[in-house]
Amino acid sequence: MKRNNIAFIGAGFQATTNIFPAVIEAGINITALATRNSDSAKAALTRLGSNGKAYGDYKLMLQQETVDSVVIVAQPKDQYEIALGCLELGKNVFVEKPLGWNAAQATLINKAAIANNVKVMVGFMKRFAPTYLKIKELIDTKELGEVRSFYLNFCVDGTPFCPDEEAFIKLAAIHVLDLAIYLFGDIDDVEVMNNSTGALVNLVVAVKAKSGVVGSFNLSSMSAWSRESENLTVTFDDGFVQVEEINKVIIHRSNKQTGKSFASLTESDELHTASLTPMSGSVRDLYLRGFVGELAHFKNIQADTNTIETNGAENILTMALCDLILSKI
Structure with missing residues (x-):
């Protein structure tokens, strides 16, 4: 190597x-x-x-x-x-x-x-996580038709390093905000509902991307979430996809036939997971969360003329979304 x-x-x-x-x-x-x-x-x-x-x-x-x-x-x-x-x-x-x-x-x-x-x-790094790369593939290929909406849940105990909403948005939740831009495009329409007190942050953020995709974020930073949780549901024309805790993707293909859908086996679910064995050691998490992927990508730019992922222009969009959300709190 x-x-x-x-x-x-x-x-x-x-x-x-x-x-x-x-x-x-x-x-x-x-x-x-x-x-x-x-x-x-x-x-x-x-x-x-x-x-x-x-x-x-x-x-x-x-x-x-x-x-x-x-x-x-x-x-x-x-x-x-x-x-x-x-x-x-x-x-x-x-x-x-x-x-x-x-x-x-x-x-x-x-x-x-x-x-x-x-x-x-x-x-x-979420742009390099295998589960979200699978979502991106389905969006780009239109295998399930056009994407229509999404729901993203991100709950974590950020209280040790996030004293308020701004710190939580820019130091923790920023990852899922950037992920939404990566998957659904630039977001410029935002509404926020807030039930936060100091470091105890609870936000529901409704958004609309320029692409027309609508979605919502459930963002929480409390000691109640010492067990971090992250889940994404994306609705397409012909099915939906769910990502559970970064290590599982469920692809549901809806019934396209006429008649009684419950009367025949016309719908299907695909389950995609990574193997979990002692051979994975401690690096499995680094691959599934996208850390290895992002650094391998950076390594390759020294000899690669292609546009780098998460570049300066993309960073402007993500920081602008953070600023927009905070302006609505």
Whole structure:
């Protein structure tokens, strides 16, 4: 497997739990790693079994290392400036969400990437999750006809890091908002019902995409949801599809014949799942949630002229949707 040399910035919880293990699966070589001090960077590289060089200053790392691409998994409040600096140095950039805190900052990031002829990718990993790729395939092929509506349920305990609706939308729920744009197109019509108190967030968001697809989100951030839940139902002309907890897809094909549908076996359900065996080890989750897919995609852009998924322009749409929802609360 060809290994690509990429520098990394950040080694916190998200990096060590999801990004670093996915990096190994994607065949990426960590040339150098910068954190707030070189000792923590060195410790992270040791855990990864990497021979990369440790730095306590990412600016020094970028001065001394010859790399074309940088992966940034820093604190959300720091990522915008770090990413902007990397783009201005002519580096391809992968950044964990959110990239910018609003649509205005996302626009500036996109302009910087274009101006410096480099690529920027945001870590919206759900676009690479196998269950949602299956949904995308059904939409694009029109196998079940046109898509008409959707319902997306996302409930999680985000209270430790989301003190209010804005933080929850931009640090957690942003993933499913981006997913809806990926599947159904740009969303510009929004209504919100809110029953939140501080960090206890409960929102129902009704939307209409420019494509005509209508849908709703049930978004909740409470300790009640310490067991995270995520489910999607999509209604087509000739059936519906349900995604259960990212690891199961049920495709229902409706009866197209006249007469009594209950009198014959004319309807069908297909069940798609990933195998669950001891052989899957700990990486099954990284594949099913899309982490490996997104990093493999970023690795390949260094030699690929195709448009990168979750690029700067797509990020503007996602941040604009976040801003629109918050304006209705």
